[in-house]
Amino acid sequence: MRVIVVGCGRVGSELAVRLTAEGHDVRVVDRDPKARRRLPAGFGGRFLSGSGYSRTVLQDAGIEHADALVAVTSGDNTNIVSARTAKETYRVPLVLARIYDPRRADIYRELGIPTIASVRWTVHQLHQMLLHRHLTPELDFGNGETLLMRSTLPGYLDGRRLSELEVDGEIRIVEVTRGGRSFLPTPSTPARPGDLVTFAVAATALGRLRGFLDKELGT
Template sequence: MRVIIVGCGRVGSLLAARLAAEGNDVRVVDRVARSRRLLPTGFPGRFHEGNGYSRTVLEAAGIEHADAFVAVAPGDNSNIVSARTAKETYRVPIVLARVHDPRRADLYGELGIPTIAGVRWTVHRVHQMLLHRHLTPELTFGNGETLLIRSQLPDYLAGRRLTEFGVDGEVHVVEVTRAGRSFVPAHNTPAEPGDLVTFAVAATSLGRLRGFLGKELGT
């Protein structure tokens, strides 16, 4: 996946390093050349100096072929302009933006741009939204280390015990909604077609849950 990250501060550099380490094609844009020092030694991605809302800079970074765009620069105004440019001009499929002033979150929402805030939480949340966008958390705890995820079970899992879907210390089934009625499953409760299941999952185990449900989620 090609990801363009505008802003190479604490959030941008941490996110870039994490995504690049996972084999993604990462392009970082920042108007201050020395900010590249925050990237790890041997960073395999590319760094582009310039404004994140400059079409010349964005095209040099390969935005026309980008799969995702993340605006995490220090200023809300620059983030919203660059995010809108990515979404409306270049039709990038996934566009996320960091918001520093929570009062502006509604503005981003009206534009269809999901927002995130806080350093550690931001890195976790952006990573989840980029790679696990079909698994939207209902609730997060701490700095995003533990999540509640609701998903309809694939039909091929019908008949298996719901407790079999857990992984010790990583994934746990905490609730099932069946035919509009919610209940906590017993040890031997079998899955049925159409079950909507709530999982408590460690953020680091989203990939495992995603793979488990992937046949139905199209991921």
């Protein structure tokens, strides 16, 4: 996966290092050339100096072929412009952004850009969202400890009780959309092909939820 990380501060650098260690193609963009020092000497990705919303810089970073862009600079304005440019101009499939002022959360939400607010959870949740991108984050609560996620159920679950996907204290189904109509499931509601399910899930349980939904593929 090719990921462009805009912002090489503590969060951006740590996320970039983690992703490159896992074999992903990572391009880091920061306005300050000295920010490169936050990356280890053996960093396997690329570092580019320049504005995170400059089309020239983003094109040099390979945004036209990027799978994801993460905007984690120290400024909300820069993050939102970078995120919007990636999403609206280059149609990057997955765009995530960090936000400092919670009053601006609605702006990102209206644009369909998931946001992360807490310093403590930022790296963990960005990393999880990148790896679990078939789960669509709708909303987060508190400091991001709980997320609202949506996913279309795989065919192998047809006929199984939806309650089998729930785990006390970790995963709870809160809504199902079937045939364009939304309803609240009961413990005995069976899964049907094409069900779009909304999960309330602990951030630390994203891997477990992915395991349920990827079981058919053996991943």
